[in-house]
Amino acid sequence: MKNSPIKVLIVEDDMIIAANLSIQLTSLGYEVTGILPRGEEAIIHVREHAPHIILMDINLKGNLNGIATAKAILKEKNIAIIYLTANSDDATFELAKETQPKAFIAKPFNKLSLERTISLVVEQLKDVSETASIEENIEVLDDRIFVRHNGRMEKLLLEDILYIEADRNYCSLVTHHIKHVLTCTLKVMEEKLPSLNFVRVHRSYIINISKLDVLADGHLEIGRKVIPIGKSHKALLLSRIKTI
Missing domain, CATH: 2.40.50.1020 (LytTr DNA-binding domain)
Structure with a gap:
């Protein structure tokens, strides 16, 4: 992670929003591994490309919404989830919390809030990565x-x-x-x-x-x-x- 760019997958069924996200992320130095509109496609993509972070729209169309997609992905891989949502009702928030997301970004968002949120999540990932490398050296x-x-x-x-x-x-x-x-x-x-x-x-x-x-x-x-x-x-x- 130290020597390679952070890889981000965008799962968003509004292609205008998704394209805007991709442009902004690329300008910030992140590698966008894909832009996908469906949860089923995201699950397959993660198996093949292993992104570090997923920007996940909660209200995806299709058989799997964003929360269900995140649950399916997290059963296989430990990947940081950042939810994108225009829906702030308590019931949805509580369901989303069950997947232990790293953050929520409310729509409509701006470049500064996106940059700050992802930057904070990246720092968390670095902490975990550094911790894991040291943990291996603990001798009991x-x-x-x-x-x-x-x-x-x-x-x-x-x-x-x-x-x-x-x-x-x-x-x-x-x-x-x-x-x-x-x-x-x-x-x-x-x-x-x-x-x-x-x-x-x-x-x-x-x-x-x-x-x-x-x-x-x-x-x-x-x-x-x-x-x-x-x-x-x-x-x-x-x-x-x-x-x-």
Whole structure:
């Protein structure tokens, strides 16, 4: 992605709007992989050309509207969706949210709003790409993890970790004495750490269950840190507590 232009697919059944989009995107330095009026065509195109971003009209004509098309595409590939829409009703918005789009652009749009929106999405894609490359270098052994500190890799014993807190594409590994910040998602940390000791208790937290001090109805405490318990994670937490 760093050395090649961002590829954008336009799925829009108004050819005047689509052509205008293509001209503007090309002038901004993006590569337009196609202009398609139908969702079925978009699904096939994505398999062959793998764009980074799809500008998707919500109200496509034909058997598949934009939301249904996005759902079908996302089952096969993780591609950033930006919806184009003149329809701002709440029901449509809620349905579109289920596909976790990167942004919405309201029609009629101007070049500045288009440029800014896509630029923000491209930055998100770069963050994810850079994170993925670093994640591959995270080494977790049976009893330790190696973290970068002062320009070198240092060991951190797993038993010293109190909890892990997520902030977007970063994770903070907190001990009694120091906090290490890794460029890594919480999901990746959850997969790498031994599940016997480390439990996901919230969308933003994994705890070392051996360090648990207080368990309340909606939160827990480790040291003086109050950590919320997500409803979907509570049953797993309670089952793990029974095993220790």
